[in-house]
Amino acid sequence: MTSVDTRQTSSIVPLQEAVIKALTALQVMSEQLRTKLADHYTCLTDEQIQTFFAEGLLKLEEYEQDLLFAPQFTVKAEQRIAFASPFALNVYSKKDVEAAALAIEALKLQVTFRLASGLELKVPLTAVIAERFMKSLHLHKPLSDSLRSFIERDIPEKFRAHVALALRDDIFQFEKYQRLFIELAHRLSAKAVWTTSQIDFVTNVIKTYTPQTLEDLAEKLERLIQSCQEDMATAETRSYHHPQILGSNMGSSHDHHEAQAVKDNYSQIIKNAQVLKLLLQ
């Protein structure tokens, strides 16, 4: 059963202005965009990119622009909190966002890219780019009245925006998961153990393992801990994905480095799970 967002939508003008400011600021061209330009449009040199931006871009369909520019203009999880905090409790519809993107395009602004060589190139700030940026903020995802009231009333001010953004996830359209989060949040408040890491952990655990009750959550946390412990025990004998090995890590063996990365990651999961388990007792 979902709860419906009944509030009037917020004025999108302040968000629109913030988006314009972010998108008209200098953009360092990402490696992924550079790779896409090389792979799909044979733009291997700065001159070729310059020509493509001036001539080729105009010939692209909107979906092709989206495929090309989406990686550059997706707001990453870590940047999302910083950017979207002032708007975290606002209500915007998908239509509001799409209209705002069109309004931004109508201003005929430009995005400036700085390439690895230092060359700066401009492209039109299109609705495709603006919409990608705005939708990746997920502010158009509903936040129910009850959740909003709860956040404003019961969440420490320092964490309100973070919680409001985390609760935009689709899973929290269900009242039972809202209730579960609220119950956990009350227990976190009572023990004064709020951290952003813990907020993310709680919302991710609910999304990934969909506990039906607090008792069910306790059991699932136990199995999560066990699963992490089992993989940590065999980490030295198997490989895992982890961030790229850098030169500074060359002193240690690769396998050991990988195993340590696994252990560090899973240790943090276990730590967060144990904190949560204590709250459930």
Added chain:
Amino acid sequence: MMNATNESNTQKFPAWYDGVRAKEVLDAYNNGGGSSLAADEFVAKSILPASTGASRDFSYIAPELPQLNSENCVGCMDCVTNCPDTAILGKVVMPNTLEEALAGIQDEEYKAHIRQQFSETRKYYTAFQKKHEKDPENNPEGGMFGIFIDPTKCKGCGECVAVCGDHDALKMVKKTPDNLPQYLSDFGFYRSLPASPLTHINAKDKRDIMLKPAAIRQYAGGAGSCMGCGEASVLRQVFAMTHEKVGDRYGIVASTGCNTVYGSTYPYNPYAAPWTNSLFENGPADAMGIRAFWDQQGQEDWVVWNIGGDGAMLDIGLNALSRLLASGMNVKVLILDTQVYSNTGGQQSTASYTAQESKMGAHGTSKGGKSEKRKEIAQIALMHPNTYVAQTIGPLTTHFYKVVERALAYNGPAVISVYTTCQPEHGVADDMAAIQARNAMKSRAFPLMIYDPEAGATLAQRISLEGNPAPNRDWVIEKDADGNDQEYNFLSWARTEGRFRKHFDKDGNPNSQTILNAMQDRLENWRLIQQLAGVSNEDFMKSIATPV
């Protein structure tokens, strides 16, 4: 109103195929009871039925599984294309078809969850919907796009997350007994849907081939390759494109190597096409025999692929490969170049780089890894008469598919040498196949090159270096955070791989002459192919103009 058309999902077995026995064998192996089975005709003849890898259950392997944030997905298909295990698949489904399928789900929460796996991407939804609204008679409506994980195939390498990159549409989550069942259910839903409509498969974007069930089936997964294996994703792409061009009219001769070990572990066969294994040294001879027989039978339009690693093709089987190329026979050769004998424990091959540490190329007090220079098979191959040659990497899908299409169309021998990341032997993480291949290319360790005998009258016209960054420079020059020029050279890439780690100090500075020799070797190789391609290198021109 124009309707979307579907490709059939059904597959017929040939009359000789004993499906009951095959199921009995697969069930026994999946449940650990393979050793108690009686011998059968397949074993007696060393035959593995096609595509049995599809039945292999690897769900006990992955420590983590990918989780989709469909809101951020643009439908680029990079994750699907680069998966080595056919474990992540895309689907376009028409909205009414999706609603009909969802109507069969009673649990409202699960229904919502499934709905969230789909999104209205610009590529498959908005682009079509806009045209449909203008002219419904001639344009189908927009399709919903979803990504689904097959947890029985996913090994948890995280390659899909790495190539998704800044799209931020995928992340890895810990697999536990609590979320695994949902992945299985979700994938069951994916399988219950009709095939993606042909109308929505983008002919301009080759990555969309992987939306076709027949293309996906060419390499069904269930192979015993390592997590994130760079070879397996290349094999998937090659045979998907081959099927796209010639349908089922192709066969594979595999020279012994990793590909034959993970690709033929009884009773699991990932291939849909006829496949045979020959030893390291005689795959090309075997392929020539099949070519000759098919030609004799009037099957000149059938494609023969000979696949092998650098050990088979550059070392043990080079004579046979050279004989094949000299014959002018229409055989396509795919070299999976891991620069090491990955299969037998990581011995040095002639494709290994100078300074690379490997077995028989150990790094010690008297020797710092391999001291010889790397052999360049592409240059050797192109000196054979009328041979199409390409050197490429899998994750550059446009370049990669372009050379595969051209090799298939070329009426004569064709060699495609592909850099393939080997995680255990290169000393890189499981999700790094695409990133390390791109960086190897960028660092000039493995430049892209195409030699097309029909592309012009001169060598320079026939050789293309299209796809390499800064093609007229020695190295790629970038600005660092402070705006200073920063060279991306062989060392920049080598220091990110464990196989070269002993040549760098703890700060990443080179500490041996051997690694500097390796860099010089790569520079000389790059300059050589620039000269062959008629590309003027401004750095080289400056260096020879400067009085000593």
